Amino acid sequence: MTSVNASNWAELLISYLGGGAMVGNSVKSFIAATLMIAVALGAGAAHGAVLVNEHFEGYGPTQLNWAGSSDLTVVRGTVDYILEPDFGLSTPFGRGLVDLDGSSGHGGRLNTALFSFNAGDTVIFELDASGNQRNGSPDTMSYGLIFNGLVGIDQVIARLPGFNFGPDGPFLASGLLSSVNLAADAPWGHYYYQFVTYTSGSLYATIDTGSADNVGPLIDNVRLRIHAVVPEPQTWALMITGFGLMGVALRRRRYMGRLGQKAPDLRIVRAC
Structure with missing residues (x-):
């Protein structure tokens, strides 16, 4: 069975969302980080x-x-x-x-x-x-x-x-x-x-x-x-969060595509 790591998954999912032009760098990083954390915690214990x-x-x-x-x-x-x-x-x-x-x-x-x-x-x-x-x-x-x-x-x-x-x-x-x-x-x-x-x-x-x-x-x-x-609860939570944000990115891509505009970079703002 072929092994697929978190980076592979991130690239596959970003490709599905339309590639680098349609998905901002912050979203890419978040997707990859989310999946890497999930894999580190384990798909199940x-x-x-x-x-x-x-x-x-x-x-x-x-x-x-x-x-x-x-x-x-x-x-x-x-x-x-x-x-x-x-x-x-x-x-x-x-x-x-x-x-x-x-x-x-x-x-x-x-x-x-x-x-x-x-x-x-x-x-x-x-x-x-x-x-x-x-x-x-x-x-x-x-x-x-x-x-x-x-x-x-x-x-x-x-x-x-x-x-x-x-x-x-x-x-x-x-x-x-x-x-x-x-x-x-x-x-x-x-x-x-x-x-x-x-x-x-x-x-x-x-x-x-x-x-x-x-x-x-x-x-x-x-x-x-x-x-x-x-499956560990925290693993499910991270995966759901990651896929939820990917769904948002997909909807943004479709909406901006209709307007003929490039989707802006989505940045994550952290409270200080």
Whole structure:
């Protein structure tokens, strides 16, 4: 896609109004300045909704076979909420964490609620995870997003320790899922998905493990955000002002054209 900056726009619009002979220098300068300011402020800003922001803090003492929180619901198996230093487990982000393989020995799955999005939104899902920290066998951890039907996505980025993917797309997908094998002593690492939607729909985030021995991957800092681009009020105001003055200049050109006279230079008078 070709980029058009504020100066290009100003020249195009001045040309549309009849060129330099019909539009005064002050009007030209004002048009260019108005558009440059609007571009500097941005045609729109990303207004994000943090839908899930779970740090596993404030839930009291360790709770085996934990039921989950308002952000994350246990939908299969069991998980344990651990307050360090219980069981010798630790997190660098606070004191609370979750063991994905609860005390029942049936690996758990955590899901968020279902959230809607619009075309053009940016979706970001991320979490921190480590190995089980107990000299057990390696564990699998799966994480990602499930869509309610096929969704068009673009600029897909995936990041995890030692691996970066993307941006990729566009394509249709019913979800984005990754599965990793974590050694027991795997350090804490960051796991991240980001993409832009080009169709509307809904989604939920999911995290689970195939572990079934009461010793599973540990997770912390689960976060889901959806950012929508919304025009800033000041940007709209500047653009409306600029186009309004261009409309005035156009009317002046037509009127002076009928009189067979050259339009005088329009000057902006500022109060001192």
